[in-house]
Amino acid sequence: MWCYRRMLRLSWTQKVTNMKVLQRVGMSRKLMQTVKKRKVAYLGHILKNERYQLLQLIMMGKIEGKRRRGRRKRSWLRNIWEWTGVTTVEQLFRLASDREEFSKLTANVQ
8 A cells, every 4th residue: 555655646645545646556456366266275275285183173173162251253264165155175175186276276276
C-alpha cells in the first residue's frame, strides 16, 4: 500500500482508504489468495513425505485429549476443504500423491 500511495502522490495526512487507493491503481487485494495457495501447497508437502508422520496425525486430528471450552476453533483442514472443495481426507491424500493433480488444485484456489 505504501508503494501505491507513493505512486499516486498521496500524503499520509490525506484521508484516503486503502480500498480507494487500490481502485485508483486498478489492483485488488491478493494477500488472502496468496495465503490460501501457500497453505494448500504446504499441506501437499506434508502429505507427500513419509517423514512427517507426526504432522500428518496432527493434521488429521487424531491426537488424544480435550479441547478448551467455548466455540470450536476452525481446523486447518476445514479451511482447506472449503477452499478446494475436497470432501474427504482420503481424497486429499490421493491428490497429494499425484503431483500434477495437486498442483492444479493449488493453482485453482481462490
